[in-house]
Amino acid sequence: GMTTNHRIALIPGDGIGAEVLPPAQQVLDVMARRYGFNLSYTSYGDWSCERYLREGAMMPADGIDQLRDKDAILLGAVGYPGVPDHVSLWGLLIPIRRGFRQYVNLRPIRVFEGIDSPVRRARPGEVDLVVVRENVEGEYSEAGGRLNAGFPDEMAIQETVFTRAGVTRVLDYAFMLASRRTGRLTSATKSNGIVHTMPFWDQLVAERAASFAQVAWDQEHIDALAAKLVLEPARFDVVVASNLFGDILSDLAAAVAGSIGIAPAANLNPEREFPSMFEPVHGSAPDIAGRGIANPLGAIWAAAMMLDHLGHPAAARDITDAIASVLAKTDTRTPDLGGTATTAEFTEKLIELL
Ligand code: NAI
Ligand code: MG
DSSP, X not given: OOOXXXXXXXXXXXXXXXXHHHHHHHHHHXXXXXXXXEEEEEEOTTOSHHHHHHHSSSSOTTHHHHHTTOSEEEEEEOOOTTSOHHHHIIIIIHHHHHHTTOOEEEEEEEOOTTXXXXXXXXXXXXXXXXXXXXOSSBTSOSOEEEESTTSTTXXXXXXXXXXXXXXXXXXXXXXXXXXXXXXXEEEEEOTTTOTTHHHHHHHHHHHHHTTOTTOEXXXXXXXHHHHHHHHOGGGOSEEEEOHHHHHHHHHHHHHHTTOTTTOEEEEEOTTOSSOEEEEESSOOOTTTTTSSOOOOHHHHHHHHHHHXXXXXXXXXXXXXXXXXXXXXXXXXXXXXXXXXXXXXXXXXXXXXXX
């Protein structure tokens, strides 16, 4: 029969973004051969902060339309010294997330055998959780403004926007995911201090919970939850959170797991009306860029999430198994994990085990 073809947009971005995407592609190509599907890549090598410095925009005006017919987007990282971080975020990542209704930001966190967590109680094999972050509304809104700039009464206002539809759909995704995993869900809140939006969030959590009787759920205030994620990370399975809370919690949890270089993120449009986007959690790491020593595992794990989304769960599992193997069974690793291997050597070793 006809070979399934997936159209993949590659956006390497800046710094080590361009160093970690080729390893991810190598791994993807091994899986395509093994499982008999085809990946056709279109590379947008120029969409970056460097382009912004040259041309005043991270991507062309019709950038979103160029991506529209793709099945998925694999992104490296953006960020360049001298370009404010809000430019790269609002000039590329946020337009893609919002333009393609990628309202779920999914961040799996595992402590792998062979990784030293800075947290004593984060033992390998025990910590395996997923942060589900609301990705298009909440605290990261454009509602607000700045008044009286430069005067003593200068002020700034930024409004949080929670919509019933927007909160409900991400909760449904999180409850569904919890029901397919161990059946536990924790909602991050702060309804003691934030008295309008967070009680509404809590109310919607309770409403949706009624439809998922098989899921045991609770809620924790964000400050206490941050502490518990460090003290008892193995207790958590699915953590659902608003845009800002989820952003902070997922970086915290990735640090608990031992390295920011390993963590992946998926920006999902669950209805598949639009392409979803997959990326490592880390940034462009200007301090090590150009030296060929970036850890490629975050990008490789992101590629595994992409294959899972595209309907190849067995291939995705092969990749995460190989990540676990290379860490548990070999000493080969990049300097961020205490080794001396280059990105290429680490990738080669992983592919041997794949
Ligand atoms: P970063 O993640 O780029 O780097 C933080 C530290 O971790 C650095 O010491 C870096 O060398 C190390 N590191 C990160 N990824 C690594 C990898 N794969 N292998 C080995 N070491 C790694 O975060 P930072 O320094 O705060 O930001 C640098 C730039 O990246 C900024 O412009 C920031 O805006 C941008 N950024 C972009 C993101 C994205 O594209 N989604 C996410 C986070 C930051
Ligand atoms: Mg973050």
